[in-house]
Amino acid sequence: MAKNIKTRAEDYSQWYLDVIKAAQLADYAPVRGCMVIRPEGFAIWEAMQRDLDRRFKETGHVNAYFPLLIPMSFMTKEAQHVEGFAMECAVVTHHKLEHGAQGLRAAGELEEPYIIRPTSETVIGHMYAQWVQSYRDLPVLINQWANVMRWELRTRLFLRTSEFLWQEGHTAHETEQEAQAETLRMLDVYADFAEQFLALPVVKGPKTDAEKFPGAVTTYAIEALMQDGKALQAGTSHNLGQNFAKAFDIKFLGRDQKQQHVWTTSWGVSTRLIGALIMAHSDDDGLVLPPRVAPNLVAIVPIFKSDEDKAKVAAFIDKIVASLCGEDELAAAKSRLSSGDITRYFFDKVTGQGILVDWRDNRPGDKQFHWEQRGVPFRFEVGPKDVDAGSVVVKRRFDRAKEVVEASKLTPKHLRNELEDVQRLMFEKALAFRDANTQRAASYDELKQQLEKGGFVRAFFQPDREAEAKIKEETKATVRCLPFDAQGKTGKCIYSGKEGAPEVLFAVAY
RNA sequence: CGGGGCGUAGCUCAGCCUGGUAGAGCGCUUCGUUCGGGACGAAGAGGCCGCAGGUUCAAAUCCUGUCGCCCCGACCA
Numbered sequence: 299m300a301k302n303i304k305t306r307a308e309d310y311s312q313w314y315l316d317v318i319k320a321a322q323l324a325d326y327a328p329v330r331g332c333m334v335i336r337p338e339g340f341a342i343w344e345a346m347q348r349d350l351d352r353r354f355k356e357t358g359h360v361n362a363y364f365p366l367l368i369p370m371s372f373m374t375k376e377a378q379h380v381e382g383f384a385m386e387c388a389v390v391t392h393h394k395l396e397h398g399a400q401g402l403r404a405a406g407e408l409e410e411p412y413i414i415r416p417t418s419e420t421v422i423g424h425m426y427a428q429w430v431q432s433y434r435d436l437p438v439l440i441n442q443w444a445n446v447m448r449w450e451l452r453t454r455l456f457l458r459t460s461e462f463l464w465q466e467g468h469t470a471h472e473t474e475q476e477a478q479a480e481t482l483r484m485l486d487v488y489a490d491f492a493e494q495f496l497a498l499p500v501v502k503g504p505k506t507d508a509e510k511f512p513g514a515v516t517t518y519a520i521e522a523l524m525q526d527g528k529a530l531q532a533g534t535s536h537n538l539g540q541n542f543a544k545a546f547d548i549k550f551l552g553r554d555q556k557q558q559h560v561w562t563t564s565w566g567v568s569t570r571l572i573g574a575l576i577m578a579h580s581d582d583d584g585l586v587l588p589p590r591v592a593p594n595l596v597a598i599v600p601i602f603k604s605d606e607d608k609a610k611v612a613a614f615i616d617k618i619v620a621s622l623c624g625e626d627e628l629a630a631a632k633s634r635l636s637s638g639d640i641t642r643y644f645f646d647k648v649t650g651q652g653i654l655v656d657w658r659d660n661r662p663g664d665k666q667f668h669w670e671q672r673g674v675p676f677r678f679e680v681g682p683k684d685v686d687a688g689s690v691v692v693k694r695r696f697d698r699a700k701e702v703v704e705a706s707k708l709t710p711k712h713l714r715n716e717l718e719d720v721q722r723l724m725f726e727k728a729l730a731f732r733d734a735n736t737q738r739a740a741s742y743d744e745l746k747q748q749l750e751k752g753g754f755v756r757a758f759f760q761p762d763r764e765a766e767a768k769i770k771e772e773t774k775a776t777v778r779c780l781p782f783d784a785q786g787k788t789g790k791c792i793y794s795g796k797e798g799a800p801e802v803l804f805a806v807a808y
Numbered sequence: 809c810g811g812g813g814c815g816u817a818g819c820u821c822a823g824c825c826u827g828g829u830a831g832a833g834c835g836c837u838u839c840g841u842u843c844g845g846g847a848c849g850a851a852g853a854g855g856c857c858g859c860a861g862g863u864u865c866a867a868a869u870c871c872u873g874u875c876g877c878c879c880c881g882a883c884c885a
Contacts, residue, residue, distance in 0.1 A: 301846070311879085330877075386884070417885090451809070451883060458884070511885095519885095531885065570885055601844055663845035670845090681844055691844085808885095 300671060305582045310526045315455065317576055320671040321585040324455050331453035331460035335569065338672060339456075341593035341650075342572055343463060347443065348649065349495050349590070350465065350567070353487050359439045359467060364421050366445070367412035372420035376545040379419065382512020386449045387413040388460075414447040419513065419538070419564055422468045423546030430470060430550050430560060437480070438470040456573030457530070457808055464568035470548060470560040474539070477561035481537040484565040485518045488533035496571065497588040497725040498522050498578050499732050500532055501754070501803055503779030506761035511564075515539035521778040521803065523732045524577040527752020529778050529805035532574050535565035573808075578728055579696070585673030586696050588724050589717035595645055596622075596653040596713070597669035601662045601681030614685045615655055618678070618708055619643050622653060645713070670695060675720055676713075696724055742769075742792045745804060749773045753805065756781070758789035760799040769793065769804075778803045 303316040318324055323339030326332075335343065351361070367390060373380050390412040392404035415421065426438055447461045467484060471477040485502055492498045500520035504510075510517035514536040522532045542548070543559035552558045579586045589595060598615055602608040620628045623643040631643045639657040644650065654674075656665045662679070669677050679691035684705075692703045694716075735753030739745035748755045759765075761777060770776050784801035791799035 326877080328876095382884090446885090448884070450885095452879095452881085462885075464885075534885070566885075568885055599844095603843060659843095661843050661845085661847060663843085663847090666845050668846090679844070683844075 300583050300667065303582065303584055303671070306525060313582070314573075314577060317580050317584050317671075318455050321673060323572065323576075323585070326455075329460070331450060333455050333459050335463075338593070339572060342575070342587070342591055343569055345591045345593065345649065345651075346491075346495070346567075346571060347465075350487075350491055351441075351443075353491060354441050354465075354467065357483060357487060359441045359469075361442060362440045363442050363444065364415075364418050364425065366415055368415050368418070368421045370411045370413050372424060373413060375420065376513045376542055378541075379513035379545075383416045383448070387416055388447050388449050389413050415444075416446055416448045417564075417566075418442065418444070418446075418466055419468065419542050419562075420546070423542045423548060423562070426468075426470050426560070426562075427546050427548045430548055432550050433472050433552050435550060436470060436472045436560065437476060438468075439480075440469070441465055441467040454573070454808075456576070457570055459569075462568050462570065464566050466564060466566040469563045470543070471562070472550075472552070472560070474561050477539070477563050478537055481516070481518060481535050481563045481565070484563070485520065485533075485535040488535065488565070488567060489520050491567075492520055492522065492532055492571075493725060495588070495590050496575055496578075497590075497721055497728060498532065498574060499725065499729040501779060501781050501783070503781040503783075503803070505534075505779055506766060506777045506802075508761070508763045508766045509776060509778075511536045513538060513541050515541065519779050521754075521805070522574055522578060523735060523754055523805070524574070524808070525731070526577070527735055527806070529754065529803075529807040530570070530574050530577070531778070531807065532571060533565070533567040536563060538562040538564060579724060580673070584671030586724075587673035587675065589675045589721050592651065592673065592675050594642070594652050594654050594672075594674050595717060596676045596678055597665075597672075597674045598653065598655045598678040598680060599662055599665045599669070600655065600657065601679060607682045610682060610685050611680055614705070615680055618680070618690065618705055619653065619655065621705075621708055622710055622713060645710070666693075675717060694720065696720055696727075739792060739804075745769075745775075745792055746773055749775050749804065749806065754778070755804040756784065756801055757792045757804060758787075758799040759802045759804075760791040760794055760796060761802065762794070765793045773804075774806045775804045776807055778805050778807060 302320055304312040306313045321338055322336050324336055325334045327334050373384060391408055392406050393408055394406040395402045396405040430436065430438065443465050445461055445463050450458050450460055453459050469480050471480060489500050489502050492500045500522050502520055505517040505519055511534060516537045518535045519531050520533045522530050524530055540559040540561055542562050548560045549557050550560060575591065576585065600611045600615060602611045616628060623645050627643050631641055636642060641655045641657065642652045645653050666677065673695060675695050677693040684690055689702050689704050690708065693700050737748040737753060737755050739748050739755050739757040745755055745757055766777060780800050780802050787801045788798050790797050
């Protein structure tokens, strides 16, 4: 058992933090509520970015960049938007420092303060108003990769930090139908990404009015279930209607020769997904990464006593690496800068995913724990006995399976197949967990009881701000979404008793 | 913003009540023995005891103030 990680049963919240620490994904920054994303963590974000970016481009979007600072007056233009974000905005009021009695102090007060973007609808809306003149300028399909800041009262690494990284797509369309299609298209992109890339099963559906994005007509979300039975909103796609178009005067001359407002959408996922990944897949031994996300696919742990054995093992490992990564890469890696006696070879130059050989002067057991806690999908153990037998001991991270594999079988194709297997099995495991933790409530009492056990609870419920607030007060649970998979089904509302209520998904959420 | 806790070595913390030479474990460095699931021994490096005042011959310790962080709630991706 890992001695630096609390078990999930003991203290789930501490376990989460311990896993992050042990895998060196992130660290606390000297600024309240902010984190430093360390290389191991950032590599996961890069993997997500790469795959998402491809998906965005495949659906016709392009990237651009808008400024970090937004004139404060922009925030007031859309009424609900102010309501939603005003309380958590960092404000920039001065533009320089000067020497004062107590050291440096802010000086040069700005006439109009800036806020640090909590999201970019406003500044992007402002620009779109200038760019869009005609229906021929539509649709505008822009995404930006950026950081945003929301001055949260309470933070947790990755799940909720004051500053976080995300992407925000902002599109403008000629018609309501197009905007709606775009909103759902991107929700599907997110759902597919979560399931295929993160091995994270999600429930898709619209939010209730009480839970939607400030300024949206409808917010759609993907909701995932974590191992402690809490739900996590993993991505959102908003149909903003003409709310922002009207607030920022984004107008165009239509095919009918009339001025009209555009229809906009926005959609985003953030580094919170790294938190989702951890809480969905990791175990008491530390991080478990789905192969598609893992920066390193295999960690090879050599075992030897004498220098003679070491040479023998090294030669054998070289052969394995050459087979998996190619002779060129084997040679290239030897002349590459590396730190701490760990040699890294690119297995896939496109994704940057690699294979490591851990030559550090530590005991083998030490190294096993080291790579295990970092979630590397496979570990190869190679000692003199293996060299003699022409085989390798292969250890699979996600289920601790161990098998002896003939070295000649270790081809790129074989490894890819193995990785795909793990990817699929991890998804199936997460899906089975979710199914086992999804219940159905026929009454409010049943809902209360079932929420005690955690997990998702499906029930017929007529969304209503007051009722939702009351339920949240009594159970801590909220309506996560109105699942698409139950669309059209209606029944008797568990709260009001009225017929014709849709099926909703309840859960206590992060 | 309410409630709780904590600031002492890179990390986790002891010491504080009862003022008097700055401590432990882990980690780090070097050497040796080791090495198939977290090794052992020896020798080292590492501190403005969060910060500012005060009391005192003397403050990590007592008093005042202040800043920061963490945890639990309310708010939220």
